[in-house]
Amino acid sequence: METAEELREALVECRRELDALRLEGRHSRMLLDAIGSLLTSTLDDDPFEVLFRALEIVFTFSRLLVLAEQEGEAGELHCIAAHPGGLRGSTWPVGRLFGKVLNGRVSTTLDNAALPEWQGDLPAGLSPAQPALYLPMRVRERRGMLVLLREEGGPGFDRGDVALARNFSLLASAAFAALYTRQRELESRRLRQLTERLQRSEKALAHRAYFDQLTGLPNRQTIEERVQEAIAGLPEGESLALAFIDIDDFKKVNDFHNHSVGDALLIAVAERIRRAVRGRDVLGRISGDEFVLMLVAPGDRQQTAVIVDRIVEQLRQPFRVEGRELFTSASIGVSTYPEHGSDYEALRRNADLAMYRAKKFAKGSACFFDTWLGDATSARMQLEQDLRVAVRERRFRCAFQPKLALATGAVAGFEALVRWQDNAGSMRAPGAFLPVATEMGLLNEISEIVLEEIQDSLEALDRRFGGGTRISVNVAASQVSDAIFMDRLIGRIIDSGRRERFVLEITEEAVVQPEPFVTSILPILRREGIGLSIDDFGTGYSSFSVLADITADELKVDRSYITAIQDRPRSQGILRAVDSLGAALGMAVVAEGVETAEELDYLQRHTGIGFVQGYHFCRPMLLPDLVAAELPEVAVPAAARRMAT
Secondary structure (H helix, E strand, O other), X not given: OOOHHHHHHHHHHHHHHHHHHHHHHHHHHHHHHHHHHHHOOOOOOOHHHHHHHXXXXXXXXXXXXXXXXXXXXXXXXXXXXXXXXXXXXXEEEOOHHHHHHHOOOOEEEOOOOOOHHHOOOOOOOOOOOOOEEEEEEEEOOEEEEEEEEOOOOOOOOOHHHHHHHHHHHHXXXXXXXXXXXXXXXXXXXXXXXHHHHHHHHHHHHHHHHHEOOOOOOEOHHHHHHHHHHHXXXXXOOOOEEEEEEEEOOHHHHHHHOOHHHHHHHHHHHHHHHHHHOOOOOEEEEEEOOEEEEEEEOOOOHHHHHHHHHHHHHHHHOOEEEOOEEEOOOEEEEEEEEOOOOOOHHHHHHHHHHHHHHHHHHOOOOEEEOOHHHHHHHHHHHHHHHXXXXXXXXXXXXXXXXXXXXXXXXXXXXXXXXXXEEOOOOOEEOHHHOHHHHHHOOOHHHHHHHHHHHHHHHHHHHHHXXXXXXXXXXXXXXXXXXXXXXXXXXXXXXXXXXOHHHEEEEEEHHHHOOOOOHHHHHHHHHHHHOOEEEEEEEOOOOOHHHHHHOOOOOEEEEOHHHHOOHHXXXXXXXXXXXXXXXXXXXXXXXXXXXXXXXXXXXXXXXXOOOOEEEOOOOOOOEEHHHHHHOOOOOOOOOHHHHHHHO
């Protein structure tokens, strides 16, 4: 699927295109207003005065000159009209810039001091430092130009001004023609034709700005406006429903076939939904494979469900697209006004939540919004916000749980377990936040914070328990497959100078795929003397087969096999098999989750398992509590003591 960041960039680009279309539409309307001013003028009106009023609607300027060639006077232009009028009558030489403008090019300048046209004595009120916009005029063999000037030091004319100027060149030429030939009717006809073209263009622009170009449906903004209008006009006591429709696995269609097939499928989906709803309902497309349907006066929930189920069933039927038979489905979420929101955004958001609930339950199904979905979403958003702050402020602590040797009762090592110290000072267990942190992409940062605290804790642990203990660090499956993260993690362990003290705990799931762990990362661990433990052994879908390619130091038997082991013959058999496997492969076996004396007694009497870990001995503790605690002793049977001796 596309990432959240890619989706946000696509939405920004769509918004930029929409704004450009609207700006172009506004320009067309302004030009139509200016044309209207010329068309309604009389023969007695000065055409340039009418043009000046039209220009004031669109442009910002302080001076305006109309320069034109005179018969028999090549290379010189005369000012035949101006605003203010005192500039009229001045003459101007034709240099390189004026020559280009006379030949039909719209031009702009910020500083005219280097132009020969602006040398010598200038009329009062004019300065070469004034930004200028030059519009060509032409009627048959007569040429001229319109010059718009802004105040000295003011902003120049931009590309939008140049684009508008190209349209106003025709208006300026019309005024030019009216002044010299009085062919007003001909020019009016041309202007009316231009007006008609602009009106058609404006309609096309409006359609592009407010409707989806692929399906012809209302787009995101238009459907929002329609819903808001419908809400505002609802009679007292009536309701409407909003359905959020998402095509399941649409990306696979584009990937497996091509985008042309995907577009054709979207068109077919839109048409099929339209046929399944009532004429007064409004369907819109708001993104690639997402549609929003407004059900006007849907009746009660049962009646709404009938319509929604009909859409679900219609979209399950195969589509015939470009000679291919395609099977798809849609997941739909529904919210209702006013029960689930008072405006479009609230209704859309809640319908979206219900859609994801439907997709999680079963693709191709429908779900109505319920308030607990909103509560869960609010809680999730708050958790995400708090987690981001916690990472930034490094609020994660390391709790250590001892691992004891059954033969001697001594502490052989520790498993480092992360805790989140929230604003209230409470310690949150990993299960309360790590799944969300993983989805948010924060797990690597949290792991690095934990590793740093482990390194800072080694001296205190050595003083209390001796220097032979090893520290196990949990690495998630997603991290094991991340070569960049693993390279950074291993590098920090090596840089600590105590690489032999560290053991990486990974699950079977993490090493099912040989790349990059088996071929790239495992050899480094072996070479550098960093330990490797297979955690939760026996619960993964690979189980024993995973050990064929993995050289590990220890197997940690999952607690599900240890709980009440003394009363579960089948688990006892599995435990004996794991014990034998560990002995055959030269791997230590650790029983984790030992919580009762009965479980410990069984392990001591009936297995050769060498190490145990669990609440029966010690809960995970922060470093200050751990070094100050008196850990319970493990009673070592006489046989075990003799073996150890």
